Amino acid sequence: MRLVVDLNRCQGFAQCxxxxxxxxxxxxxxxxxxxxxxxxxxxxxxxxxxxACPVQAILVDxxxxxxxxxxSHVG
Amino acid sequence: MTPDPISAQIIDYANxxxxxxxxxxxxxxxxxxxxxxxxxxSTYHEVRSLANDPRLSNDTSNRLPGYARTxxxxxxxxxxxxxxxxxxxxxxxLRDTINRPxxxxxxxxxxxxxxxxxxxxxxxxxxxFKGKDQVDIVEDFSYPLPVTAICRVLGVPREDEPxxxxxxxxxxSSLDPSSxxxxxxxxxxxxxxxxxxxxxxxxxxxxRHPGPGILSALAPDMTPxxxxxxxxxxxxxxxxxxxxxxxxxxxxxxxHPDVLERFRNEPQLAVPLxxxxxxxxxxxxxxxxxxxxxxxxxxxxxxxKGSPVWLMLAAAxxxxxxxxxxxxxxxxxxxxxxxxxxxxxxxxxxxxxARMELHAAVPELFRRVKFSGLLEDPPPYRANAVLxxxxxxxxxxxxxxx
Amino acid sequence: MSADTDVExxxxxxxxxxxxxxxxxxxxxxxxxxQGFTGSLTMxxxxxxxxxxxxxxxxxxxxxxxxxxxxxxxxxxDIDAEWRLGVAAExxxxxxxxxxxxxxxxxxxxxxxxxxxxxxxxxxxxxEAALEGVFVLRTRDDSARLTxxxxxxxxxxxxxxxxxxxxxxASACRELGLDVTVAERGPAPLVGxxxxxxxxxxxxxxxxxxxxxxxxxxxxxLEGDDVGRLKRAHLSDGSAIDVEVAVVSLGAMRNTEWLVxxxxxxxxxxxxxxxxxxxxxxxxxxxxxxxxxxxxxRSPHPLFDYQxxxxxxxxxxxxxxxxxxxxxxxxxxxxxxHLWLPMFWSTQFGVNIKSVGVPSLGDQxxxxxxxxxxxxxxxxxxxxxxxxxxxxxxxAKWLGFYEEQIASGAPFPLExxxxxxxxxxxxxxxxxxxxxxxxxxxxxxxLTGHSPTERRVEFVPAHA
Numbered sequence: 001m002r003l004v005v006d007l008n009r010c011q012g013f014a015q016c017x018x019x020x021x022x023x024x025x026x027x028x029x030x031x032x033x034x035x036x037x038x039x040x041x042x043x044x045x046x047x048x049x050x051x052a053c054p055v056q057a058i059l060v061d062x063x064x065x066x067x068x069x070x071x072s073h074v075g
Numbered sequence: 076m077t078p079d080p081i082s083a084q085i086i087d088y089a090n091x092x093x094x095x096x097x098x099x100x101x102x103x104x105x106x107x108x109x110x111x112x113x114x115x116x117s118t119y120h121e122v123r124s125l126a127n128d129p130r131l132s133n134d135t136s137n138r139l140p141g142y143a144r145t146x147x148x149x150x151x152x153x154x155x156x157x158x159x160x161x162x163x164x165x166x167x168x169l170r171d172t173i174n175r176p177x178x179x180x181x182x183x184x185x186x187x188x189x190x191x192x193x194x195x196x197x198x199x200x201x202x203x204f205k206g207k208d209q210v211d212i213v214e215d216f217s218y219p220l221p222v223t224a225i226c227r228v229l230g231v232p233r234e235d236e237p238x239x240x241x242x243x244x245x246x247x248s249s250l251d252p253s254s255x256x257x258x259x260x261x262x263x264x265x266x267x268x269x270x271x272x273x274x275x276x277x278x279x280x281x282x283r284h285p286g287p288g289i290l291s292a293l294a295p296d297m298t299p300x301x302x303x304x305x306x307x308x309x310x311x312x313x314x315x316x317x318x319x320x321x322x323x324x325x326x327x328x329x330x331h332p333d334v335l336e337r338f339r340n341e342p343q344l345a346v347p348l349x350x351x352x353x354x355x356x357x358x359x360x361x362x363x364x365x366x367x368x369x370x371x372x373x374x375x376x377x378x379x380k381g382s383p384v385w386l387m388l389a390a391a392x393x394x395x396x397x398x399x400x401x402x403x404x405x406x407x408x409x410x411x412x413x414x415x416x417x418x419x420x421x422x423x424x425x426x427x428x429a430r431m432e433l434h435a436a437v438p439e440l441f442r443r444v445k446f447s448g449l450l451e452d453p454p455p456y457r458a459n460a461v462l463x464x465x466x467x468x469x470x471x472x473x474x475x476x477x
Numbered sequence: 478m479s480a481d482t483d484v485e486x487x488x489x490x491x492x493x494x495x496x497x498x499x500x501x502x503x504x505x506x507x508x509x510x511x512q513g514f515t516g517s518l519t520m521x522x523x524x525x526x527x528x529x530x531x532x533x534x535x536x537x538x539x540x541x542x543x544x545x546x547x548x549x550x551x552x553x554x555d556i557d558a559e560w561r562l563g564v565a566a567e568x569x570x571x572x573x574x575x576x577x578x579x580x581x582x583x584x585x586x587x588x589x590x591x592x593x594x595x596x597x598x599x600x601x602x603x604x605e606a607a608l609e610g611v612f613v614l615r616t617r618d619d620s621a622r623l624t625x626x627x628x629x630x631x632x633x634x635x636x637x638x639x640x641x642x643x644x645x646x647a648s649a650c651r652e653l654g655l656d657v658t659v660a661e662r663g664p665a666p667l668v669g670x671x672x673x674x675x676x677x678x679x680x681x682x683x684x685x686x687x688x689x690x691x692x693x694x695x696x697x698x699l700e701g702d703d704v705g706r707l708k709r710a711h712l713s714d715g716s717a718i719d720v721e722v723a724v725v726s727l728g729a730m731r732n733t734e735w736l737v738x739x740x741x742x743x744x745x746x747x748x749x750x751x752x753x754x755x756x757x758x759x760x761x762x763x764x765x766x767x768x769x770x771x772x773x774x775r776s777p778h779p780l781f782d783y784q785x786x787x788x789x790x791x792x793x794x795x796x797x798x799x800x801x802x803x804x805x806x807x808x809x810x811x812x813x814x815h816l817w818l819p820m821f822w823s824t825q826f827g828v829n830i831k832s833v834g835v836p837s838l839g840d841q842x843x844x845x846x847x848x849x850x851x852x853x854x855x856x857x858x859x860x861x862x863x864x865x866x867x868x869x870x871x872x873a874k875w876l877g878f879y880e881e882q883i884a885s886g887a888p889f890p891l892e893x894x895x896x897x898x899x900x901x902x903x904x905x906x907x908x909x910x911x912x913x914x915x916x917x918x919x920x921x922x923x924l925t926g927h928s929p930t931e932r933r934v935e936f937v938p939a940h941a
């Protein structure tokens with residue numbers, strides 16, 4: 001699973017760190033670090049964290065669409 | 076006869092069960108001035124903007140003379156205010172210190188480690204439903220869980236609860252603007268002293284014999300007076316808010332059988348559902364203790380320096396300018412940036428604990444208990460307009476699964 | 478198919494090509510689908526990877542808390558695109574409306590979006606740049622290489638340039654316990670973005686965390702050993718230091734070379750476009766089928782005297798690409814302007830630095846809250862008597878307020894009382910930018926509305 005935090009929106013409320021400490025952490029008093037990829041076992045906690053974010057800054061995957069590649073052809 | 080000012084109507088107990096029509100009325104004037112010079116702000120963007128405005132103070136001693144100085148102990152007591160009633164830099168220093176044993180960056184797993192215990196408490200409470208055909212959700216479920224949790228967090232003996240229950244109640248009532256009467260304030264003052272004395276004793280013991288909980292951890296880093304004020308605040312807040320959040324969730328679900336039915340089949344609905352209740356029925360309805368430090372222009376009105384300002388969170392959470400169809404309880408709502416726990420630097424300190432309790436309590440309650448309905452709707456409410464919630468929530472039940 | 482009249486046909490069966498498969502390109506593609514575009518969508522990217530997030534590459538990744546290859550961006554929705562990854566666009570043929578790829582393929586379009594972004598500015602001396610141990614940091618591969626090298630243990634790291642990326646690298650190295658020298662040509666770290674007053678705070682932060690910081694110094698040469706490994710750096714003060722690793726952090730270059738000869742107004746400063754993201758041609762005439770967004774675009778911003786701003790900011794890529802996508806499939810009157818207030822963040826030495834507005838336009842600076850000495854404050858920049866920017870160090874919760882002040886053209890200095898207002902920095906000072914912009918012309922502008930659809934420009938008279 002992929003996630004990203006919009007750190008322009010993030011104000012360091014750290015609710016995500018409380019709820020999913022394996023995926024989010026604080027660096028100093030306010031700066032947020034996150035794991036951009038997380039395992040299925042953390043899914044439930046990441047969803048709680050994303051829902052709890054007071055500024056709704058956490059985006060979790062809404063799609064598992066494969067990246068359909070076009071093979072280049074000689075031409 | 077002139078109608079009562081709208082604040083009096085909000086405080087009027089007759090409107091406790093359903094204050095939302097009043098809030099809708101209030102939103103027609105986003106910033107309204109009462110005759111006594113108090114300003115009520117009720118629309119989402121304005122509340123949010125003021126909550127983040129450094130010209131707004133939580134220290135009520137900045138109010139002009141004659142206004143209530145909520146949260147500021149009388150000078151002769153020599154007591155400091157608790158951190159919620161202070162501004163930076165004092166506020167930031169206190170809150171950072173108190174957060175040290177409680178949350179990240181220093182203790183990111185302190186609350187997470189309590190989850191197992193919370194689950195055990197929930198199981199025990201629900202086991203006791205066995206053989207009953209009706210329970211009071213407040214007395215039998217929503218109240219005991221947060222009390223146990225806050226005692227555990229602070230390191231206060233759970234068995235002392237009968238001693239401090241009354242003090243906590245009296246103190247919570249003093250937040251309510253209707254408690255202006257001398258009797259009430261005296262009672263609150265006495266409760267503050269007695270609870271303070273109880274906690275000061277406990278803190279002194281912990282200073283000598285550290286044990287689990289954050290009071291022990293904080294004892295070396297805080298003055299006894301600051302730590303006592305903190306302990307009083309957290310014990311009261313831990314008592315008087317989460318109980319409403321759990322009860323409100325139960326009540327709201329029982330009023331929405333369609334959502335309840337879905338919830339039974341989709342347990343993962345708990346996550347958005349809990350956030351939606353925090354928007355729809357926030358446990359803290361408004362913040363009546365802020366003060367303008369300067370003239371503030373908002374929504375075409377100037378709030379003069381020194382004025383008391385009430386931020387109406389529950390009204391803002393139902394502002395149609397921010398939330399589509401706001402009076403609809405909709406767990407599928409996207410972009411639910413509600414103000415149920417306030418925002419800005421005074422964002423609820425206990426919010427993560429409250430959420431963990433809700434997550435421990437709500438799915439398990441509805442998984443195990445088969446409800447057959449509300450026995451009283453609306454249920455009887457507590458007097459408090461700020462920390463609003465049912466006093467009792469009698470429900471009929473029709474079985475319990477393991 | 479003509480541009481505006483057949484918008485409906487375009488939305489149903491047009492061919493949209495996005496060149497640049499990173500954050501801006503991905504968010505644009507999602508917006509196109511979200512808004513009902515059902516035609517064909519082709520994503521072209523020179524890197525072989527699906528879109529990934531760059532900010533973690535200089536933070537979590539270096540600290541070993543996230544692998545560079547795990548930074549793929551989450552998707553807001555399915556986009557049903559054809560991806561051509563690992564092959565760069567090499568040429569644009571506007572007459573034939575097609576993009577020619579490095580492998581000779583050509584991809585026709587009805588609408589083209591250019592989000593080719595930037596790349597790291599390489600070390601100026603190619604042979605020295607090729608030494609083992611000399612790094613830049615921009616891509617996933619760059620980050621993976623540097624992370625591997627640092628994890629292997631190195632004696633000393635030299636960071637060349639103390640902008641945001643360089644400072645973040647230095648911070649991560651210190652946290653990993655590595656010795657670090659930072660060489661900065663200017664008088665202080667971050668001086669170009671935030672000025673010398675705030676730069677002095679960044680300077681103190683670096684030294685407090687054990688960085689060997691050398692300002693007013695440039696690196697004149699990198700010296701290798703017999704087998705081509707970096708061993709020493711020579712500095713402009715005549716000294717030399719032994720280093721195993723040098724991280725070149727001298728800013729970014731815009732990826733516009735492939736557009737040479739296309740007739741578009743594209744060059745080293747970016748691709749000029751209007752506030753609706755439509756690209757200008759070299760004659761200054763706006764095209765109607767070619768759009769640009771993200772780091773590579775430069776567009777006029779009404780809040781800043783309509784100066785063309787090119788913003789290498791994550792948030793700008795997100796917001797501008799949504800506007801570009803919307804406008805690509807709309808008729809004229811429904812198009813929206815990109816009025817986003819510039820914003821960025823940086824995490825270094827345990828401090829969260831955030832900025833809103835354009836600090837480098839500031840001619841005055843005042844500390845609104847907190848204290849510089851405590852490394853926890855909000856500083857506000859003024860420009861001709863109004864608020865133009867604000868920077869916070871561990872004060873992010875306040876920044877929204879100053880954003881509103883900037884957007885409404887509030888007067889500077891701030892004369893009202895706030896919480897945590899200290900007395901020592903009340904008097905505005907020169908923010909000490911090395912190369913201050915000179916003010917140009919008159920009317921100021923206010924941004925209004927809470928959602929993008931409501932955002933429109935409103936003119937207000939200039940302050941006297």
